[in-house]
Amino acid sequence: MFTQVDFWLFFTGVYVIFASIYKKIALRNAYLFAISLLFYYKTSGLFIGILIFSTLVDFFIGRTIYNSKSNVKRKVLVVTSVCINLLVLCYFKYAYFFTDSFNYLFHSDLKVFNWLAHWGNGFASQSYFTVDKIILPVGISFYTFQTISYSVDIYRGNLKPLKSIVDFGFFVSFFPQLVAGPIVRAESFVPQITKPTEVSVSDFNRGTFMILKGLIKKMIFADFIAMHFLDRVFDAPEMFSGFANVMAMIGYSLQIYGDFSGYTDIAIGLALLMGFELPKNFDSPYKATSAGNFWRRWHISLSTWLRDYLYIPLGGNRKGTTATYIIIAIILGGVMLAFGNTFVYIMIPTLVLAAVAAAYVSPVIRNHINTNINVMLTMLIGGLWHGASWKFVIWGGLNGVGIVTYKFWRKISPYENSKHWLVHAWKVFFTFLFITFTRIYFRGESMDHIQRWYHQVANNMDWVHAWDILVNYQMVFWVMLLGYIAHWLPYSTKDKIEELYGKSPAPVKVVLAAVVGVICYQAFSTDFQPFIYFQF
Template structure:
């Protein structure tokens, strides 16, 4: 039988389809990525070719995800490159401030237009201030991430922490770089840009580490996050009143783990892919559920966003409000976490999520001296018992915010809380374990691994690094096999894409 090539299908692999972006876990991505990797290695001593091939592939990757909104990415790159220079070269502080303000307004204005226009129109309609039809606005994937990345460049120049880069090509690679363009990490210009000019030697240890990270990412995303979501959480979150408090509570624990595995799984893959290309991206997570306070949690969760907001929003606000002392800090926390909520999306559940975090932090700050006095009196300050209590308490505060994060609307959150507190029925637990054995095992496994000491992860990583290449290949094949077993027929989008 002659080999028939379906050119139409082949062509569609290269064109934009909103239902079919190039996800890290897809076989098409793997095929393209291998091609890019071969070019990178074959021409490892030809920097220009290497950079251009990465630029080209990054643009193609973004085009596959957002179509011709690719031009928005190109605009962001050109605009921020020019304004970085204008801010730096301004002779007076006044002019510097003008250019900086324009840069902020344009970046945040674009983000606001694409992401929040319909949300504000809805508020106007809800408050009966007018009747405005929602606009047909497409949300360009990753806009929150690449806008913040670009903003870090102009802000660092304004604060005289960075000099503008001379090469527009290199700056564009910073903005377009495909491993982090859609979902972060929101790398800082000052950390990424110097890597482009380096020769990026990739050691065997880097390859081993990349393999370890990509394997962890694949398992977190497909064997844990997607499995829990598809087979249990979606059902409970969709119809909380159909389940008892037991299932609702386990769904909340599941949602917290799912959110972490989905996002940190993606980040692991991004970091691994970056490493294979010779770029070290910023780490985004450090075992967030081990946090002993909500403040500690934000030093462990989505670090590239939390440090961005800490440096560029919280600190300036806190300094401006400093005459109000603790109340000034409380106000700065409130505004910062309102922004955190809004950043996640135009939905009241996200805003409530942010405000709840601000409430935790503000109450924590004001009660800290009293709590300290009590733990001192009980002689438990800093003991293992104290730490254990802090971790369990903090985890439950966070798990509650996970309900807001996963609920379609505030009513669903209230329904879940209602079931947990008034319709618990612990006798249902054995039936739940019987009916959802795999889900239960995966949730327990996920948390056990999460709470293992960091040294165990380091040892496992070193083991992979020191393995002979053949064994590494076998290991990776096993991981792929596991993922295929778990992967549902329907492709689950990464949760953070929508932000």
Template sequence: MLQIDFNKLADLFQYHANAPMLFNSGLFLWLFLGFSCLYVILRPHHRAKVIFVTLFSLYFYYKSSGWYFLLLVLATVVDYVLGWFIYDAEQRFYKRVWMIINLVLNLGLLAYFKYTNFFYEAWTQWTHEPFNPLPIFLPVGVSFYTFQSLSYTIDIYRGEIKPVKSILDYAFFVSFFPQLVAGPIVRAKDFIPQLYRPVVVTPEQFGRAIFLIGSGMFKKVIISDYISINFVDRIFDNPTLYSGLENLFGVYGYALQIYCDFSGYSDMAIGIALLLGFQYPINFDSPYQSRNVTEFWRRWHISLSSWLRDYLYISLGGNRKGTFRTYFNLFMTMVLGGLWHGAAWRFILWGMLHGGALVVHRFFRSYFSVGNFPLPRLLAQVLTFHFVCFCWIFFRADSMEIAREVLTQIATQFKPEIFTEFVLGYQNVLLVMVLGYFLHFIPRSVELQAEGLVTRLPLVGKLAWLLGVIILMTQVQSAEVQPFIYFQF
């Protein structure tokens, strides 16, 4: 007779700091299957659907950050109330006061969890005192849902939207689990109107969702995790143990790893949302095909770059206050974007490098008329890709010292004579990298054809495609499910 250990079963559904629930984990697949069955029943009933999905989303966040899901609940209540205060204020002065309070609360909360130890360490270095980090836990996804919530209150302040009538509908928007912990950053004016429409998932939308979920899992587990565990992590753990050639390919590997990791999560999030009847725009558009840094930021993490443009760059003055101020606003937007990614000087430097590159590109684009001194497309792509890779070194390295070691090894210990030995020693990793970059650089039309092929398959064919990806995942993934890189931001 089958014996069920209810203690182990209960433990499975509790939060474990070393095992947060991920889209590519077995537990989520089973939970989502059960969730979907109930969702199909409840989706015609608006209020029941909203309550059910919100409760599931809060449980999903509990499995990612433990009792810090209460922080999400608190932030939801505060921003919902302040949204109405901003809207109801008749005088501009009071609207501004409530908006400032909202900014202080949201950004203050974010600053406490992400930057307290950063500023504390800087203070101890200045005063020459010992640094003992404070035991502050960074809740997963706090940066994402803070920015998402801020877009709601800022749009109310600007008069672009009206506040939602029900706090449950607002809670649904803030906590919706597909994008909750790592984006895309969804705006209320794009998402909330969909909440009141009948939930309809056409066969084409279902097919596209299955394609996105499968391709997202493929990018995350089969490409990103494999080259991370078997190559990239080893290089960045101790660069001096490896030649400059290995360090260089470690940088190329990380560029592919972070793209496949983050775009893979976005694909899964967009696909899962589409299965539930909600449509998101794409978050990545083959960014390494860019011919300049400006184009790169139109293709990379589109929801964040557009958020920074609309709510930070424009709020700083955008391009409305003269050339110098435009350059300053561009630069500061990217510096603050770097700081958003992490509380470390290397992230600030990463933002400064991208900000400086955006300023330089804008200068030459305005100084030379369009069409003058154009670079060949391939050369422009190669230069832009290598600049982005150079910046990734500071993003990935655990310290500035590690970044310096990587650059030193590449510059002084390149050793091209070991190329054949290098290829033979890392042939599996290099094959995966070649596959990853090949898939990235194929024309968009080919990608759309592949998506259309899966979409046109019968239901059995779609499920076979997804099952095939899952089986392949189980063959190549490590013993432990690897968290997504952007969980730490």
């Protein structure tokens, strides 16, 4: 893990050998592929077999798609690739979700049984795997999307397949971003694999700067406030006032940003030191002026992936497709079965019929309906990608509602085109509140846990003792304030800080790195804080 000394000893050894072989491209790629497999094995053990399986399947399917002259065969192959990858992902990530949902809807009592582990144990004649539960392999959501992008980009004609399976394995498993992203698109990373390594002074400066910045974000702005305040509140919200719960949610927005963007900063920095460019994954998301603008700044590699491989194929902002209507029919049918009351049985068909009638009368209305359905489906599926639970679906749906609502609001808002700083500040503030307080569905461990949080906020704000909370946890709140100030600094100021770092002499960089290391490990606790997105 990037915050442990063990990793940096590992990386130092890897980098020393890399520096001696990087000029030989084939050897470099084979070496980094082997190191990445070792890294994943140390992270996930025998689940490395799933990674190798995905690599083999998509390498050969991608090559066959490229060599095929039949459009029908190409379509069958790309659909096969997508289905295999999604079935593997669904098996490990959504088995409990689908089983529990089925049991709830149809009042059955089906149990999850790990057939893959059962077959594996039978094949090996030993009990290597646990059969009574399915464990989620680390990073499966990330590398699954990467291998899908490879097959689809070849099918679309945007990419030529790699000739070597070792090179493709390197693309799938590159260790800095393997377990928590950013999601690397084949068309942007594959061309780098066949190029000679070039690490300029600028790349080295930027890479080390990103690593130091990522460590500060993770270990101070995320872990410190989580260990000393946030986790205590979220573990037992009923033991704290509503005010403390609200402050914990505000702190959680900083924590999850510091945690996830800290990881990707370090991953980008490590890749730069080896001559590879990973995509930017965050762009000051809490400067966003709307929910849609936020998702263009947050987890950019996922939101653009969903846009290009889901939203646009569903019809985007132009039309609806057969897949659009099938998916929305399944979702609405599930809602009707879940609620199972007369009001829902009447309301949903009535709304559907009204939408169909309006779409039939007006092409403009039809276009709006299709666009907004596609937006909602993309956000619902994006929510489900984050976790196999209805609370993630609700979270994704709320974000979808936020995006759609703002699309209509901006057409009637008298301040939409205003350049006044107060208007801009209000948009940023309101968007931040919306994003922060919909995240209770992201952070809450269960719907009961979320309800307890809501109860405290609604019934026990306890303003009388609010100052005591601020005083007793003042170090946490000072760190939170510093974190948000750093986040909201102008881009020009941040660029100047990075430029100043780059121009500083090597001894100054060494001293600065040592200072950052001391500060981070002074804030470090014996309670290990894994990266939040490892669970996704």
